[in-house]
Amino acid sequence: MILTEEKAKGRFYTPPNIVAMILDLAGYTGEGILGRHAIDNSCGDGAFLAEIVDRYCRAARSVGYTSERLALELGTFVHGIEIDAAEREKALLRVAETARRFGVEPTGWDIRRADALTPNGFEGRMDFVLGNPPYVRVHNLSDSYDAVRRFRFTRSGMTDLFLVFYEIGLGMLRPGGTLGYIAPSSLFNSRAAADLRRYFIEKNLIRKVVDLKHYRPFGASAYTAVMILRSGTGEPTEAAYYEYDPAGGEAFHVSDLAPSDFCIGGNFRFGPKPALARLAKIARADLKSAPLDVKNGLATLCDAFFIGELPFESHVIPVVKASTGRRARCLFPYDENGHPLPYAELACDGALDAYYRAGEPRLKKRALVGASRWYEFGRTQGIADVYKKKYSVCSIIREPNDLKLTFCDRGTGVYGGLYILTDLDGAILKDLLYTDDFMDYVALLGKYKSGGYYTFSSKDLKRYLASRLAEREGRR
Numbered sequence: 345m346i347l348t349e350e351k352a353k354g355r356f357y358t359p360p361n362i363v364a365m366i367l368d369l370a371g372y373t374g375e376g377i378l379g380r381h382a383i384d385n386s387c388g389d390g391a392f393l394a395e396i397v398d399r400y401c402r403a404a405r406s407v408g409y410t411s412e413r414l415a416l417e418l419g420t421f422v423h424g425i426e427i428d429a430a431e432r433e434k435a436l437l438r439v440a441e442t443a444r445r446f447g448v449e450p451t452g453w454d455i456r457r458a459d460a461l462t463p464n465g466f467e468g469r470m471d472f473v474l475g476n477p478p479y480v481r482v483h484n485l486s487d488s489y490d491a492v493r494r495f496r497f498t499r500s501g502m503t504d505l506f507l508v509f510y511e512i513g514l515g516m517l518r519p520g521g522t523l524g525y526i527a528p529s530s531l532f533n534s535r536a537a538a539d540l541r542r543y544f545i546e547k548n549l550i551r552k553v554v555d556l557k558h559y560r561p562f563g564a565s566a567y568t569a570v571m572i573l574r575s576g577t578g579e580p581t582e583a584a585y586y587e588y589d590p591a592g593g594e595a596f597h598v599s600d601l602a603p604s605d606f607c608i609g610g611n612f613r614f615g616p617k618p619a620l621a622r623l624a625k626i627a628r629a630d631l632k633s634a635p636l637d638v639k640n641g642l643a644t645l646c647d648a649f650f651i652g653e654l655p656f657e658s659h660v661i662p663v664v665k666a667s668t669g670r671r672a673r674c675l676f677p678y679d680e681n682g683h684p685l686p687y688a689e690l691a692c693d694g695a696l697d698a699y700y701r702a703g704e705p706r707l708k709k710r711a712l713v714g715a716s717r718w719y720e721f722g723r724t725q726g727i728a729d730v731y732k733k734k735y736s737v738c739s740i741i742r743e744p745n746d747l748k749l750t751f752c753d754r755g756t757g758v759y760g761g762l763y764i765l766t767d768l769d770g771a772i773l774k775d776l777l778y779t780d781d782f783m784d785y786v787a788l789l790g791k792y793k794s795g796g797y798y799t800f801s802s803k804d805l806k807r808y809l810a811s812r813l814a815e816r817e818g819r820r
């Protein structure tokens with residue numbers, strides 16, 4: 345994949361109303377900001393710094409600062425770091441132009457061209473750390489991969505540069521200082537961010553959260569949330585949770601939440617308090633005694649080869665695409681227990697052998713997970729359950745009626761989604777799943793997809809069904 349400059353550097357710029365919202369929520373307002381240090385440690389072309397300078401000038405003029413004093417303080421209390429020389433130049437021009445509107449021409453701006461990942465002397469000194477850090481998956485990082493891995497919250501799993509910037513930003517705060525970032529909301533539930541979430545809770549850092557949900561201010565890039573963190577007070581406090589109204593361009597308050605309300609199963613879930621209480625109850629569902637299991641469907645890693653109009657009859661099973669409920673034919677090189685057949689047995693059918701030989705080069709390009717031979721599916725999931733009764737389920741919905749639950753008899757495979765293994769009647773499952781209650785649950789999980797859709801995992805679905813079935817039986 346060719347990375348655009350935007351993707352490689354995480355360069356997506358923040359619209360002015362979002363900048364203003366973050367500064368308001370962080371309390372970077374009024375005369376109280378005078379004499380306080382503020383930094384954007386990945387300042388790009390200066391969207392945050394321009395607003396910071398504007399507010400500083402306004403506050404200073406309102407209390408009668410002279411131009412000399414204001415010029416000196418802008419150079420002392422406003423700080424920026426940017427790795428890209430051209431972007432830094434733009435930021436310098438932008439802050440200078442803002443100051444000029446207040447009749448001030450500072451000469452010594454502290455906007456540095458530097459890598460924020462290296463120590464820079466700001467540690468423990470800032471009253472405000474504000475900005476929109478770069479979002480770059482570590483596998484897309486060429487130069488700084490090793491530097492990123494050295495940070496505390498990025499040692500494990502698929503990680504992202506924005507997590508490092510939380511660590512760097514918190515490190516720059518003095519006790520009682522405030523950090524305000526807009527960054528991917530995957531922070532709430534990704535495995536890579538699990539340690540960071542735990543740290544936020546342990547240190548009682550979270551003060552405000554705005555989930556922008558499906559609204560993406562940076563076009564088709566990440567789903568984001570604003571987090572306002574306060575360092576060093578330690579006292580347990582509630583966090584104010586807001587949602588964002590894209591039409592009005594403003595955040596609106598939804599609820600005040602204790603960490604025990606929004607930290608559910610190690611993830612962060614935000615919403616009205618009663619809805620979160622229900623979510624927490626579902627998260628505690630007893631999965632062991634549930635009369636069902638939910639799993640991921642077949643993954644051939646080359647559907648165009650295995651599924652479709654196949655020019656042979658042997659070793660073919662019917663399959664259902666869980667996302668649509670559509671049926672198709674699938675080459676299935678396994679026995680009824682899910683064990684791979686020897687190739688020689690498959691090759692007894694000349695047409696099948698010819699088909700495999702023609703497909704061999706592309707099948708060998710797949711990165712097999714669990715499977716050991718080139719003619720098998722790319723992954724082993726779902727194979728052992730083909731000869732069991734089940735229901736396929738799509739894993740992405742926008743409203744209750746988007747759900748697709750399809751009965752799949754023994755011998756029918758499921759791909760492109762999830763399946764429920766159970767002896768329960770399909771009508772019971774339909775009763776539970778084609779409901780606003782299930783939709784509300786999925787929306788609260790906060791796994792956004794484009795077009796207003798939400799996705800959910802096999803575990804999410806299993807928990808929901810286990811909890812609702814237990815409720816029906818009066819066990820909880």
Ligand SMILES: C[S@@+](CC[C@H](N)C(=O)[O-])C[C@H]1O[C@@H](n2cnc3c(N)ncnc32)[C@H](O)[C@@H]1O
Nearest residue numbers: 355356357358386387388391427459460476478
């Ligand atoms: C998402 S942009 C945000 C820019 C600006 N804060 C805004 O909101 O408009 C992130 C910026 O971080 C810069 N950047 C990436 N890695 C950096 C690093 N290691 N140190 C400093 N800046 C970095 C990129 O060049 C880019 O300009």
